[in-house]
Amino acid sequence: xxxxxxxxxxxxxxxxxxxxxxxxxxxxxxxxxxxxxxxxxxxxxxxxxxxxxxxxxxxxxxxxxxxxxxxxxxxxxxxxxxxxxxxxxxxxxxxxxxxxxxxxxxxxxxxxxxxxxxxxxxxxxxxxxxxxxxxxxxxxxxxxxxxxxxxxxxxxxxxxxxxxxxxxxxxxxxxxxxxxxx
Numbered sequence: 030x031x032x033x034x035x036x037x038x039x040x041x042x043x044x045x046x047x048x049x050x051x052x053x054x055x056x057x058x059x060x061x062x063x064x065x066x067x068x069x070x071x072x073x074x075x076x077x078x079x080x081x082x083x084x085x086x087x088x089x090x091x092x093x094x095x096x097x098x099x100x101x102x103x104x105x106x107x108x109x110x111x112x113x114x115x116x117x118x119x120x121x122x123x124x125x126x127x128x129x130x131x132x133x134x135x136x137x138x139x140x141x142x143x144x145x146x147x148x149x150x151x152x153x154x155x156x157x158x159x160x161x162x163x164x165x166x167x168x169x170x171x172x173x174x175x176x177x178x179x180x181x182x183x184x185x186x187x188x189x190x191x192x193x194x195x196x197x198x199x200x201x202x203x204x205x206x207x208x209x210x211x
Contacts, residue, residue, distance in 0.1 A: 084092075
C-alpha cells in the first residue's frame with residue numbers, strides 16, 4: 030500500500046514539475062521578442078506555397094515517383110556500366126601483368142643475344158687477324174721457295190735473262206687483294 034502511495038506521489042510531483050517548466054517556458058517566450066533572422070528571399074519563398082500552384086498532392090506524388098523511376102533507371106545503367114568498366118579494368122590489369130613478364134623475359138633474352146654477338150664479333154676479328162697473318166706467312170714461304178728455286182736454276186745453268194725476270198717477279202709486291210673487307 031505504501032509503495033502505491035509513494036508511486037502516486039512521485040507521479041504527481043513529476044507532472045507538476047513538467048507543467049511548471051512548460052508554463053515558465055511559455056512565459057519566457059511571450060516576454061521575449063524573437064530575433065529577426067536575416068533570410069534570403071529565395072529561402073523564404075521556398076517554404077511558401079505558390080498562389081497560382083494548382084498541383085494536387087496526388088499529381089506531385091505521381092511526378093515524384095516518375096522522377097524516382099527515371100533516376101533509378103539511370104542508377105542501374107550507371108551501375109552496370111561501372112561493373113563493365115571494372116571487369117574491363119581487371120582484364121587490362123591481367124594483360125598488363127602478363128605483358129610485363131613477357132617484356133622482362135624479352136629484355137633478358139635480348140641482353141644475352143647482345144653479349145653473344147659481342148663475343149662472336151671478337152672471335153671473328155681474331156679469326157681475321159689469324160687468317161691475314163697466315164696469308165702473309167704463306168706469301169713469305171712461297172717467296173722463299175721461289176728464291177730457292179731460282180738459285181737452283183742458276184746453279185743448274187738456266188738462262189740468265191729468264192732467271193733475272195723471274196727474280197724481279199718474286200721480289201716485286203704482287204697485287205694484294207683488299208683485306209679490309211675480310
